[in-house]
Amino acid sequence: MVVPAPESVKPEPAKIDNLSSTLTAAEQAELDKIIAKHGMSAILHYLAAKGDRNMILGDDKRVSPDETSTALTPVEQAEIDGYLYQNRQGAIGEYLDDLLRKNTGANTNRVLKYLGHFVSRGAGVNTPPYGHLKNPLYAALRMRDIEIVKFLIAAGADVNAKSDNGETPLHTAAWEGNIAIVQFLVSKGADANVKMRYIRGLNQESQMTPADYAKERKHTAIAGFLRMIADSDNREDTAPVKETAKPSVIPLPVKETPKPVVMPPPVKETPKPVPQRAAPPPPPPRRAMPGVTTI
Numbered sequence: 001m002v003v004p005a006p007e008s009v010k011p012e013p014a015k016i017d018n019l020s021s022t023l024t025a026a027e028q029a030e031l032d033k034i035i036a037k038h039g040m041s042a043i044l045h046y047l048a049a050k051g052d053r054n055m056i057l058g059d060d061k062r063v064s065p066d067e068t069s070t071a072l073t074p075v076e077q078a079e080i081d082g083y084l085y086q087n088r089q090g091a092i093g094e095y096l097d098d099l100l101r102k103n104t105g106a107n108t109n110r111v112l113k114y115l116g117h118f119v120s121r122g123a124g125v126n127t128p129p130y131g132h133l134k135n136p137l138y139a140a141l142r143m144r145d146i147e148i149v150k151f152l153i154a155a156g157a158d159v160n161a162k163s164d165n166g167e168t169p170l171h172t173a174a175w176e177g178n179i180a181i182v183q184f185l186v187s188k189g190a191d192a193n194v195k196m197r198y199i200r201g202l203n204q205e206s207q208m209t210p211a212d213y214a215k216e217r218k219h220t221a222i223a224g225f226l227r228m229i230a231d232s233d234n235r236e237d238t239a240p241v242k243e244t245a246k247p248s249v250i251p252l253p254v255k256e257t258p259k260p261v262v263m264p265p266p267v268k269e270t271p272k273p274v275p276q277r278a279a280p281p282p283p284p285p286r287r288a289m290p291g292v293t294t295i
Helices: 025-038 042-050 053-057 074-086 091-102 108-120 136-143 146-154 169-176 179-187 210-216 220-238
Strands: 196-201 204-208
Touching: 074 091, 074 108, 091 108, 091 136, 108 146, 136 146, 136 169, 146 179, 169 179, 169 210, 169 220, 179 220, 196 210, 204 210, 210 220
Parallel strands: none
Antiparallel strands: 196 204
């Protein structure tokens, strides 16, 4: 007698808040197969790979009560994996752009935690997301969160990166109107003199510095600060180079070593010959006197 093989036990459909109502019948069948093969832990990775982060997160504060911890919950891990799966180098830009699109406000500690994991796994801080020409720093500036800006710059974000129209991070910060972020960018070497192409309307194009851009938005204090920085930079560029003054050193008197006096050897004068006087002529012979006998 042949005993029939027992029927395989089918897994129960996944029961996750806000999930069953969002899946089609085909997606639910695919998800059931994944659960049967890999277990319930595969659900979050499945959703991350699909790119539907709204299904993953739901009420994310409910599943991640400690936002200051660097440890990831399964939900957070799955979300990070999803971004890296889609675009590893541009994951940071994709993540920040999504936060901007949701416009629900961002928890700074949570964002910094995500950015730390992205960077540690190879995401680039200067790689724009798909369809963009701006690095992730631009999105952080639009969020007006200086801590996120500081993190990206510390990780190597270019403070003088340019978009296709010449816009730099300092232009964006000036437009957004956060004086603290503007000052921080300047302290990190942002160029206050660079110009971008700005189009007001049809055939109305102009070149704008960050100060001009701030003025356009009526951020008067920021415009004044940036104009002062730009003027200061211009003066430094055109000023003649001054030689560094050498410290005045009073030379000490140098004591000369007295040279030994060398007496010249005495010159022996050759005695001049004394001229010889001519011998006097002999006296004339005496004449004999007559009658006198000469002895």
